[in-house]
Amino acid sequence: MKIVPLLSFLCLSVMQLAIGQQKQISLEEIYDGTFGTEGLEVLNSMDNGKQYSVLNFNRSSRVSTVDLYNYETQEKVETLVTSADFDEIPYFTSYEFSDDESKVILATEVEPIFRHSRLGIYYVYDVESKELTRISEQKIQEPSLSPDGSKVAYVFENNLYVLDLQASETTQVTNDGKINSIINGVTDWVYEEEFAFVKAFEWNSDGSRIAFLRFDESRVPEFSMDVFGQELYPYQYRFKYPKAGEENAGVSLNIYQLKKGETTKVDLGDPYYIPRIKWRNHPQHLSVQTLNRHQNKLVLYDVNAKNMKVSVLLTEKDDAYVDIHDNLTFLADDSFIWTSERDGYNHLYLYNEDGELMNQITKGPWEVTAYYGYDQEEDRVYYQSTENGSINRDVYAISSGGGDKLRLTKQDGTNLADFSADFTYFINTFSNAVTPPVYTLHLAEDGELVKELEDNSELKDMLKDYEFSPKDFSTLSINGNDLNMWMVKPADFDPSKEYPLLLFQYSGPGSQQVANRWMGTNDYWHQILAAKGIIVACVDGRGTGLKGRDFKKVTYQELGKYEVEDQIAAAKELSELPYIDPARTGIWGWSYGGFMSTNCLLKGNDTFEMAVAVAPVTSWRFYDTIYTERYMRTPQENASGYDENSPLNYPELLEGDYLLVHGSGDDNVHVQNTMRMIEALVQANKQFDWAIYPDRNHGIHGGNTRLHLYTKMTDFMIENLLKTDNQ
Template sequence: MVFNQYNVPMRKHFFPLVLLFISTTVLTAQKKQITLEEIWGGAFRTERMDALRSMKDGDHYTVLSFNRNPRGSSLDKYDYQTLEKVETLVASSDEVPYFTSYEFSADESKLILATEIEPIFRRSRRGIYYVYDLADKTLTKISDNLIQEPELSPDGSKVAYAYDNNLYLFDVEGGETVQVTIDGKKGSIINGITDWVYEEEFSFVQAFEWNADGSKIAFLKFDETNVPHFSMDIYGQDLYPFQYEFKYPKAGEENAIVSLHMYDVAAGSISDIDLGDPYYIPRIKWMNHPDQLSVQTINRHQNHLKLQRVNANDGSVSLLLEEKDKAYVDIHDNLTFLKNDSFIWTSERDGFNHLYLYDQKGNLKNQITKGPWEVTAYYGFDEKKDRIYYQSVENGSINRDVYSISSSGKKKKRLTEREGTNMADFSADYTYFINTYSSANTPWQYTLHRASDGKLLKEIIDNQQLKEKLDGYEVAPKEFSTISINGNDLNMYMIKPVDFDPNKKYPLFMFQYSGPGSQQVANRWMGSNDYWHQMLASEGYIIACVDGRGTGFKGRDFKKVTYLNLVKYETEDQIAAAKKLSELPYIDEERTGIWGWSFGGHMSTNCLLKGNDTFEMAIAVAPVTSWRFYDTIYTERFMRTPQENPEGYDNESPFNYPELLKGKYLLVHGSGDDNVHVQNTMRMIDALVQANKQFDWAIYPDRNHGIYGGNTRLHLYTMMTNFVKENL
């Protein structure tokens, strides 16, 4: 945490619905209904190309493959031109343990292989890691301990890694280990690894980086001594439960103090870098020159970002650019340094997310892409041919296409042709790209293309077997349209029963997430929730999803209109959409439900309460019920602090108005949710009890925010299905 050429434009009004699909009429009696057991048993999984990475020569790529019986893994090398396997670089055996991920050294002479991996939080892992030498086929264990984020030096001679909040350096040939930092302490000091809130909201774990010649390591230090700790009971299987504690800064509370440091490998010394008391350091990245480091800092309000250059020799700091916004500035990974350390950057400064080119001193040379549409991914720059490759929604905000353009912003070329979602993985020299494509009626397809013009060279995976299998099931097309709500044309899809009769009345069941910058209405292949919605459509429900104000890919103003008032406008849009849909002759306005997970659970709860004359039923899974309970970085980005904006926090908190509940309400949470704490649901429960409101609820012991494991998902969706049938 995504194509037959249907050039059908999006309508700018609500009626009629625009179909993007051609379906063949068949007798529904001949088709099966999708079942929950099939969804959660993996019956509709798509075949994927996992962990594909281009090699430096530009002619080859590697793919990590897994065998189920006997259990094993292999790293295979393929030729771009033929798509044939050239060789197996390494495979698990009696000598090589089963591995689940890999990483090359910069010169591709060695690999790090990950084994015995244990998850910590959403992105963090610890495990036993090995260095595999591709030339002499030797395997070297880095440490007997469960370590984090090992990374080879550029020449493959050393490995930097984190263990017990400290950084270490392992010499591959000699086998010696040097402890780089000594002050790491649980609950206090973390070296080289992010704290919980950085990992969750800035989306990275490894907080150290080698420079280009392996002479220095830049790393972040987190002092979380004064960050309030959070605890949750783990029930487990033993006689007594125990408490799991970790530092979690809730909105308005104290964050970890973060600082930047430089380790000189030859001297074995650490120097401190003075960045002028930054509040957050969400990114560090070495430039091409081994003594030049780029650092991004941002203030607590997250509306003033600085990109700074650090001289690793003397520690001096200079400003490259600043980004300011009345609301907030998004953090991204699109910064790319060219050979002379000029750089490419993305910004919303003109109202839409676009690419910009700067010289090495931070002076703007030109805006590369322009228009009332968003760049959604940056793939890279072929400096020899002066071609920048990117993905955008230029062909409609529910679609994605891949383009190339010159650094001057001229000679733009669309490289993908099929309408839907196109993603690209380019060879290192930008000769080829593998296109990952899907649409709402086409499962994931992988094809090889020429990067210069997008010409199709070869088909790789088409998931035709899955499509043929689904031909035997009741699967209704998603009908994409826009709906005019509160002065905005909102993207929407609707799923009707296969045997839909416009003269009948159907219950309406709405689904949404609605979080800032998110998107649910997208022309891409089905996920698990889509299969569940298809199952409900077979049972006689109409499913609708509307992306309201605050969601993404329609420009800065549309996304940031919810600033300081999260869930207010989003809730108004869902209620208004439900009312407008209820005007359709085939919708039963007395049977309207809504559901969502996380932010979407907050939304469904608010809709049922504030829209109690519109919604008769809601399901909320792992909902936020007060933004006061959520973390600093996410919440304050959109709301500022509770001390500054108390009304913004409390006016949309549903446990402050439980008396508004009239309809049927199902509330679900995992007790081991480290992200949206079960505290949110417990406070909601207590408020409803004190208001003497009846409702249904379920707690899944020790399950995290995803609520999965074993039969958990099957049980959850069975319960939700029964609730829908009984109350809608």
Template structure:
């Protein structure tokens, strides 16, 4: 009898193990978060390069805080602001530091317009005095501190405004903004959707000038759609929407002299699109990128705002299209780092302030997939690329001369870095087809790991009891091109 009982017990145990290993993933488990990965709160590096801040929300009290942490220890070292201490602001959903980190712009009552555009009520919080100042009684768009933190520029009802924090004075800069006709300082629907930006104005280096775009939508056809809200009936919403072949907005560039209020138009040779503007380090010099309608010819101009003179910095053409990115860094002398696909792969280039090519920094049959920035003190450019395989992403640094390249995080899979302001540290997020996100802290100069931050080991253990099929990577030939692919077969696939 004992042998029979023992045999029965072993058989039952074996059946339980087999059942546990082949447990099926259910839809309800997915939606209930059974396989949700742990992550890091979005952090912002501080100017000192050794600390960062994180926005936290108390789920019980609904109060919010901006807390300060140390990179090396990852321990909390203080709270910058807490809505629990602010009578005017029960909570806020986002924050932005002034350049000197003495003030914060706090976002409240945010409501979406389109994919990226938002309206909201904003407050300035002075850290030393703990004073709170409301920027506008109305909901506004895209508030931005001046370089010295004394003013906030923003857009309301398609017009550009400047708010002076100390005096509380608001000055309306443009007067012609009208819904579905004229837009100043923010983009129309096409630019927001196709070029991925909303704020269409920028302060110069010393805050004496603002460059902004003006969109004339008058000739753009209107589109109407019904919006279903909380009321009994839907409401019609009409906005300018150019279908293929129809008129787009006529976009022009303008320069505001902040002291006098004078606005000057800039002649860009009838540019069809103006997808990017960016001030250089010299307070009077502005870079402007333009595209033709086919988007296969890009021109970057240098605009002398003092003289209102325009010169060509560089031009790029492509048989298909020229991609628009934010991969542009001006160095101290206004020479600049730029990414381009002109040799068939996306690589990093160094140009002089006059637009002459100085060197191609990265080269090879692989792509630069992210440009993180440039540490001028160490002469190091940081980027992510496919050097370790087209389905992988690794993090590297390289000198501006194109030598002394170092692999910083290149484990097979995807590595993505978030750098401190002074490029002392980076937090690497690693994941692969088999491994959920793992977070580690590294030295930026050599990639040496300082410490582990967080992994998803518990999730991996949980998945061991489920019937999960692995991804099988390979390539497939289509029209003579080998394209990456993966296949997931059923667990009992024959």
């Protein structure tokens, strides 16, 4: 077995801190915010590039303000708007400027619909006149100001509306919207979840037109969930949810011309998916991305809104699938920057306005992980990448021609950037496995430090009083690949003893759990388990991300095969270490990770003695079209891929201890997955433990829910992984 250490220097400082520590981390502290980090409020860079705005909320007075700050001095310049000035707004929870910054939309009384979608009462604040206008008497979705701030488009009950602020007149653009049937201007459930956007309309650059998507989901199968609530009778919540192989909503692109009050449907040749629309700088030209059902062919179109002529700008094809991203940027002349995996790694490309490739901006055996923007005046592209190792992130600048590359961040770990509008400054968020988030202001020209903003020193000092074990990074050679791994050992680790092993993983396509960044709540929980005497490890196997196209897409049409093989092989390899007891090996995961932990316990029943699966997929036949078919095609085309890796089909393989957990109100991975798994195990006469959390969604949270869940999982792991110690 070959384990190659990485970043071992990170561990030394933590080990030194650990000397003399006595306090134990508790679950109550994890979930009452004891270990929360201080951060910067979400900021909005103003067009002048010298200032930014922040939403502040005073908890004692319950007053919201939008305040302006100076980048260089970090001093407050002025308060743009305060809820204290208006009786109709007790406080607001978000804000959005018009392009010319003359108006601000303020959100109040916001309530969630699904993961990203919201309903709320919204107002428009005029910065100059200081007047406040309520957009609608009803709760609406996705209000959006025209570029000059004179109008607001929004969606109400699946129809698109436009409010003229000067004339105080509202125009209903569409009339056929109907719940669970026709949607205009916002996305359906599956687009929202898998293409990660809700607002499906866009203003053009001069505010004369609105492009919007229309969804006809009348033929999409309906899913229902029982909601138990607090009343005498429960009720059913129904919504359209296309499962793999079933019918999707028909989608069409339309352009509304405000002056004429006319809507025209754009002929795109009956596209299957339209995952992105974006106006170009020229007000008559719209870019549209379409995907076929297999999601292995993406076409970027230009639509001339004057004559509705459609032309192809570029086409992306892949033997497996093409990922959707938000990196399309149009330059002043409507040439554009785009990211693609066409050379085997995700990189930046420059095209002219007609879609002809000018050059590849970045290249190398590493991935561009974020695109921050283009400074036209300096001809500089700003991006984040894994050039310094796949578990690290750094921020770079490069010319559009691919020259003059400069690393702007200096510390190994995870670096995130937020640039000012004119690319004079950027705020860097840095963390690594032993450093909580540090926020610093830098010059974009060379990365020079301007000012330290927040370093979470109080949290770091507080943690010195706790028993704390280092996260040791390494690589593990498995099935011909060097897989990234971290391991956490008990603080009083004795190499002459044998410890149980618990693997944590997610393993979904393109994901990453082994990263050099600060701890999340699961990391704190793993510290509790380590303090109990359990070694916790995480291995990112084949199918995970940031190591190139081929490594990620090897799992195509076989979700749950190679990833499971890698976790079983990793557990076997680690069990050969002299300080790990091969008879006490567990694995746990959530969602895709729950699918994985269940499969590993069954297919690896000679390796794993215990598994915990939270909100797992148990058959990809139950999951949605866009996600599942991207990686598996349809069940009709790939029945063996679906069934041979579904734990529903081999429950008789269960030999170890198994805890199965789900929320009954999960609109994403339906509790149906767990109920079918329970039935399969019952009919196989296999004993197991399970828990259902009433009305909880995929996150299984709210009140004491998380504390209860993690207490249950902790007790289960102690009972089943440490049981030989208690005999």
